[in-house]
Amino acid sequence: MAKKTTKTPSGAKRVVKRNSEQTKKQLENLALSIVKMAEQAQDPAIAIPTRSLSNVSYNEKTRHVEMGGNKQSRNFFNYGQAKRFMQTMLVGSKCKDLIDIGKTASIRQIYYMSKHTIKGTKEKTFDDQSESDPIIEDLEVAIDTLREELHVFASNRGNLAGPITLVDDGNTLDCSAMGSAGYAVPSICEPDMIQFKKCKAKFILHVEKDTIWRRFHEDRFWQTHDCILSHGGGQPARGMRRLLRRMHEELKLPVYVLLDNDPWGYYIYSVIKHGSINLAYESRRMAIPDAKYIGVSSFDYDRCGMSDDVKIELDANDVKRAKQIANYTWFASKRPWQKEIKKMLSNGFKMEVEAMISKNLSYLTEEYVPMKMKDKKQWLD
Amino acid sequence: MAKKTTKTPSGAKRVVKRNSEQTKKQLENLALSIVKMAEQAQDPAIAIPTRSLSNVSYNEKTRHVEMGGNKQSRNFFNYGQAKRFMQTMLVGSKCKDLIDIGKTASIRQIYYMSKHTIKGTKEKTFDDQSESDPIIEDLEVAIDTLREELHVFASNRGNLAGPITLVDDGNTLDCSAMGSAGYAVPSICEPDMIQFKKCKAKFILHVEKDTIWRRFHEDRFWQTHDCILSHGGGQPARGMRRLLRRMHEELKLPVYVLLDNDPWGYYIYSVIKHGSINLAYESRRMAIPDAKYIGVSSFDYDRCGMSDDVKIELDANDVKRAKQIANYTWFASKRPWQKEIKKMLSNGFKMEVEAMISKNLSYLTEEYVPMKMKDKKQWLD
Numbered sequence: 001m002a003k004k005t006t007k008t009p010s011g012a013k014r015v016v017k018r019n020s021e022q023t024k025k026q027l028e029n030l031a032l033s034i035v036k037m038a039e040q041a042q043d044p045a046i047a048i049p050t051r052s053l054s055n056v057s058y059n060e061k062t063r064h065v066e067m068g069g070n071k072q073s074r075n076f077f078n079y080g081q082a083k084r085f086m087q088t089m090l091v092g093s094k095c096k097d098l099i100d101i102g103k104t105a106s107i108r109q110i111y112y113m114s115k116h117t118i119k120g121t122k123e124k125t126f127d128d129q130s131e132s133d134p135i136i137e138d139l140e141v142a143i144d145t146l147r148e149e150l151h152v153f154a155s156n157r158g159n160l161a162g163p164i165t166l167v168d169d170g171n172t173l174d175c176s177a178m179g180s181a182g183y184a185v186p187s188i189c190e191p192d193m194i195q196f197k198k199c200k201a202k203f204i205l206h207v208e209k210d211t212i213w214r215r216f217h218e219d220r221f222w223q224t225h226d227c228i229l230s231h232g233g234g235q236p237a238r239g240m241r242r243l244l245r246r247m248h249e250e251l252k253l254p255v256y257v258l259l260d261n262d263p264w265g266y267y268i269y270s271v272i273k274h275g276s277i278n279l280a281y282e283s284r285r286m287a288i289p290d291a292k293y294i295g296v297s298s299f300d301y302d303r304c305g306m307s308d309d310v311k312i313e314l315d316a317n318d319v320k321r322a323k324q325i326a327n328y329t330w331f332a333s334k335r336p337w338q339k340e341i342k343k344m345l346s347n348g349f350k351m352e353v354e355a356m357i358s359k360n361l362s363y364l365t366e367e368y369v370p371m372k373m374k375d376k377k378q379w380l381d
Numbered sequence: 382m383a384k385k386t387t388k389t390p391s392g393a394k395r396v397v398k399r400n401s402e403q404t405k406k407q408l409e410n411l412a413l414s415i416v417k418m419a420e421q422a423q424d425p426a427i428a429i430p431t432r433s434l435s436n437v438s439y440n441e442k443t444r445h446v447e448m449g450g451n452k453q454s455r456n457f458f459n460y461g462q463a464k465r466f467m468q469t470m471l472v473g474s475k476c477k478d479l480i481d482i483g484k485t486a487s488i489r490q491i492y493y494m495s496k497h498t499i500k501g502t503k504e505k506t507f508d509d510q511s512e513s514d515p516i517i518e519d520l521e522v523a524i525d526t527l528r529e530e531l532h533v534f535a536s537n538r539g540n541l542a543g544p545i546t547l548v549d550d551g552n553t554l555d556c557s558a559m560g561s562a563g564y565a566v567p568s569i570c571e572p573d574m575i576q577f578k579k580c581k582a583k584f585i586l587h588v589e590k591d592t593i594w595r596r597f598h599e600d601r602f603w604q605t606h607d608c609i610l611s612h613g614g615g616q617p618a619r620g621m622r623r624l625l626r627r628m629h630e631e632l633k634l635p636v637y638v639l640l641d642n643d644p645w646g647y648y649i650y651s652v653i654k655h656g657s658i659n660l661a662y663e664s665r666r667m668a669i670p671d672a673k674y675i676g677v678s679s680f681d682y683d684r685c686g687m688s689d690d691v692k693i694e695l696d697a698n699d700v701k702r703a704k705q706i707a708n709y710t711w712f713a714s715k716r717p718w719q720k721e722i723k724k725m726l727s728n729g730f731k732m733e734v735e736a737m738i739s740k741n742l743s744y745l746t747e748e749y750v751p752m753k754m755k756d757k758k759q760w761l762d
Contacts, residue, residue, distance in 0.1 A: 103599055103742060106592035112739040115690045124690065155591055156562045159537075168560030179549030180574060181537045181565035187595070193561060210536055211487035214568070218484055309496045309505065358493040361484060 020099045020192075023150060026143040027096045034089070044076040046088060049141040049281070056280045058329040063289035065275040065330070067141070074138075084135070088142075090114045090125055091135045098151035104188065106153055107133055141281050146190075148238070153187040158240035159210065160185060161217050162228035163200035164247075169193060175228070182217060185230070189243040196251060203254045204228045204247060205369070206236075208268065212258075212353050212364075219365040225373075228253065235268050241286045244272070248288050255288050256379075258369065261296035262312075262350035263321035266341070269293045269380075274330050293380040294372040296351050298343035304368065310355035314348055336380055401573075404531060405480045407524040408473050415470070425457040427469060430522040430662070437661045439710040444670035446656040446711070448522065455519075465516070469523075471495050471506055472516045479532035485569065487534055488514055522662050527571075529619070534568040539621035540591065541566060542598050543609035544581035545628075550574060556609070563598060566611070570624040577632060582609045584635045585628060586750070589615065589649065593639075593734050593745075600746040606754075609634065616649050622667040625653065629669050636669050637760075639750065642677035643693075643731035644702035647722070650674045650761075655711050674761040675753040677732050679724035684759075685749065691736035695729055717761055 030046065037044040049055070050070040059066045076085045094113050098105055105113060111132040116125055126132050140147055147154075159182035164175045168186065175183045186193070205227050207213050213231035216222070222229040228247065232240045248255050257272060259265035273291045275283025300306070314322075325331060326341040344350065356364040372378055411427065418425040430436070431451040440447045457466045475494050479486055486494065492513040497506055507513050521528050528535075540563035545556045549567065556564045567574070586608050588594050594612035597603070603610040609628065613621045629636050638653060640646030654672045656664025681687070695703075706712060707722040725731065737745040753759055 098742075101742070104595070105738070105742065106595070106735075108592060108733075108735050109596070109738050109742075112691070112735050113742065115739060116688065117690070153592075153595065156540075156595075159565055168562075171558040171560050173560055177552040178559075179552050179554055179565070179567065180569065181549075181567035184540055184560070184562035184565035186560065186562035188561065211489060211534075214485070214487070214534065214537075215490070307497065309493070309498070352489075354487075354489050354493050357486070357490050358496060361479075361482070361486065361490075361494065 020149050020151060023143070023145045024096060024099045026145060027092050027099075027150075030092060030143055031089070043078075044085070046074045046085070046142055047071045048074055048088075048138050051137060051141060051278075051281070053277065056277055058274070062284075063274060063330070064283035064287045065277060065280045066283055067280040087114070087125065087131065087135050088138055091132060092139055095139065095150040095152065104151045104153050106155075107136060107147075110136060110152055137279070144281075146282065146285060148188045148190050148242070154238050156185065156187040156239055157233040157237040158185040158231055159183060159213065160228055160230035160243075162204075162222040163226060164196065164228055164251075165198040167195045167197055172197065176223070180214075180217070182213070182229075185240050185243055187237065187239040189239045189246065191246070194243070194246075196247070199247075199251050199253075200226060201228045201251075201253060202226045203256060204230060204244065206230045206232070206244060206255060206257050206272070208232070208234065208259045208265065208353060215357070215361075216365050216369075219362065221365050221369070225370075232268075236272065238282070238286070241272065245286050245288050248290070255291040256294045256373070257291055258295055258353060258372075259293070260350065260352045261298055261300070261344065262352075263318055263325055265296070266322070266325050270325065270328060270330070294378065295368070296353055296355070297378065297380065298340055298347055298351075301347065301349075301351065304356070304359075306351070306355065307358065309358050310351050311347075311349035312351065314344070314350055318350060319345065334381065340380055401480045401530050401532060404524070404526045405477060407526060408477045408480075408531075411473060411524055412470070424459075425466070427455045427466070427523055428452045429455055429469075429519050432518060432522060432659075432662075434658065437658055439655070443665075444655060444711070445664035445668045446658055446661045447664055448661040468495070468506065468512065468516050469519060472513060473520055476520065476531040476533065485532045485534050487536075488517060488528075491517060491533055518660070525662075527663065527666060529569045529571050529623070535619050537566065537568040537620055538614040538618040539566040539612055540564060540594065541609055541611035541624075543585075543603040544607060545577065545609055545632075546579040548576045548578055553578065557604070561595075561598070563594070563610075566621050566624055568618065568620040570620045570627065572627070575624070575627075577628070580628075580632050580634075581607060582632075582634060583607045584637060585609045585611060585625065587611045587613070587617075587625060587636060587638050587653070589613070589640045589646065589734060596738070596742075597746050597750075600743065602746050602750070606751075613649075617653065619663070619667070622653065626667050626669050629671070636672040637675045637754070638672055639676055639734060639753075640674070641731065641733045642679055642681070642725065643733075644699055644706055646677070647703070647706050651706065651709060651711070675750070675759065677734055677736070678759065678761065679721055679728055682728065682730075682732065685737070685740075687732070687736065688739065690739050691732050692728075692730035693732065695725070695731055699731060700726065715762065721761055 034044045049067055050072055055068040055070040057068055074085050075081050091114055094110060108129060111129040114126055114132060136147055136152055161182040162175055166173055173183060210231050210233055216229050247253050257269050259268050272288055275287040322341050322345055331337040356368045415425045430448055431453055436449040436451040438449055455466050456462050472495055475491060489510060492510040495507060495513060517528055517533055542563040543556055547554055554564060591612050591614055597610050628634050638650050640649050653669055656668040703722050703726055712718045737749045
């Protein structure tokens with residue numbers, strides 16, 4: 001891991017540690033191959049793996065949603081592709097600049113950095129961020145890297161608490177003593193930014209929302225159960241997914257997921273476990289195929305003797321989404337998941353994790369989850 | 382400050398420190414007054430200050446958006462009010478329970494805790510959370526407290542970094558070494574939860590979004606300029622506003638605000654400075670009348686020699702909102718604000734803070750903001 005010391009004009013020193021040398025090399029190679037084609041009087045072109053649904057499949061062996069081998073050529077001497085060719089080069093060069101100076105930028109900042117009027121014309125390089133975002137994804141797949149390695153970050157979202165000490169940006173942090181909102185998980189969780197130091201946790205409990213997380217944190221669930229307690233503020237952002245995966249893989253921690261009993265909850269689980277369909281190329285470094293869904297299950301209404309206060313009627317969209325999810329290749333072959341989704345449809349209602357609080361404030365943390373953790377038969381795989 | 386040790390069933394001990402005894406007393410007094418009215422064969426009633434726009438005004442002296450003195454009586458023997466009367470009592474009793482056991486709940490959790498079928502009927506106490514949320518606000522104003530003192534929390538949002546050491550839930554945290562996402566500001570920032578220990582910062586720079594915050598944090602702006610750097614993830618949540626106000630008041634730190642040059646940015650500033658119109662009763666403990674708006678100003682386009690890459694056309698709604706904000710009592714009498722808003726309208730475009738990055742990645746943190754900090758004439762009050 002290379003250490004680089006940069007000096008800001010104001011004199012403040014900081015150590016930038018990044019292992020993006022490989023990504024930089026790949027960017028340079030991409031540029032050199034274009035130059036070579038030009039010199040050989042060929043039409044400069046980049047091969048970009050297709051990111052459409054038709055090029056996505058489920059790999060039974062790795063249990064990942066993966067991108068297939070289809071590629072498209074993006075050519076300079078093609079009226080329909082020339083602009084996007086130029087944009088790809090431009091964004092690539094901005095990413096190389098970021099790696100060179102050891103700084104990062106958001107996708108919106110990449111847009112502003114890359115936008116300008118093309119000399120001698122009234123044409124802008126980009127008219128809108130909706131043009132630059134897909135170019136970043138194109139680059140990721142073209143040179144087989146993650147946007148974090150291109151020094152581009154998404155919004156940060158999610159927190160965790162528990163008996164783990166990690167080093168983030170050079171700061172050693174004991175996540176069992178980070179205050180009432182816990183450790184803020186950053187958008188970039190690559191090994192050169194975050195290293196694990198000490199961990200006494202035996203598993204990870206990941207919950208959907210920050211309000212539920214606070215209930216568990218206030219009840220010191222992570223202390224009583226020796227675990228890491230995390231939330232993603234809904235669909236977990238890339239940073240949280242990457243960190244969960246790294247803790248699972250490097251620290252050998254099982255991951256248990258507690259989400260709402262609705263199609264959205266099922267979908268979040270699907271993304272955490274197998275990867276996302278839209279960004280299938282990330283699965284390899286973000287998916288956690290061994291993650292288990294511990295609740296809330298459609299069977300918990302009867303199992304836990306809930307009152308009808310917790311029922312939220314399914315609407316037409318819920319029913320449609322539930323059926324779509326039941327047909328996902330990775331759920332279609334699993335009987336327990338088919339039964340789970342069928343039961344929700346026959347219930348005619350969905351339930352939130354918060355529903356468990358309608359019994360009493362501590363039922364969720366002191367009875368429901370401990371009961372779920374004990375009885376493996378209740379887990380959905 | 383009372384210390385209370387609670388024991389969870391699993392045996393884990395934790396210290397709950399809360400100074401909510403006064404709020405509890407007020408809840409009890411409210412209940413006792415109802416009992417007394419019933420015993421005296423009067424119609425039990427609660428006086429609830431009106432939370433409508435008609436009862437909100439700007440106090441020139443305190444420079445707060447404040448709630449006026451109008452009150453409405455909520456009676457038990459009134460067909461149109463009986464249900465809400467019952468709901469008010471119910472939510473009040475749940476809040477008292479929370480204070481008693483030293484735990485907190487989200488507004489959604491309060492809804493689930495309070496919802497049940499009324500004995501002998503098929504009637505629910507609440508049909509929807511949209512019924513319980515306003516009841517919490519009613520209670521806040523009726524007994525003159527903050528929801529945080531009722532042990533009810535909102536979502537947490539926002540982070541900060543800088544040379545300040547604080548104690549949060551018993552954990553001592555050095556906010557200059559909290560990792561790449563900084564200290565996560567919790568939803569409850571009352572003095573019994575958070576205490577300030579050491580502070581070397583000279584001012585607070587509050588920015589709108591986390592992506593901009595990251596740019597400043599990565600450039601170690603807070604180190605170079607001895608300041609606290611915070612963001613609210615858009616409109617700052619109650620926790621962040623309360624913490625900003627407390628740092629401003631208790632640590633005597635000036636607050637500078639950097640927001641997008643659009644009506645939404647103006648509005649965020651208005652709320653931070655004078656309080657929100659919807660929740661005017663909070664101003665007294667959340668508003669920061671001395672906060673300064675340092676940018677982005679409509680005049681910065683010419684002043685900083687920006688290119689037209691940064692222009693985002695105003696739409697009809699922007700124009701309407703800008704005119705509304707110009708007419709706010711607290712802006713109407715200020716010539717610089719009138720000029721600022723007029724200039725935006727004549728520009729015909731708005732600009733984001735990110736726009737400053739179109740010059741180069743460091744322009745924002747190394748030139749633009751230092752220039753703004755130096756020249757007080759550019760501040761808007």
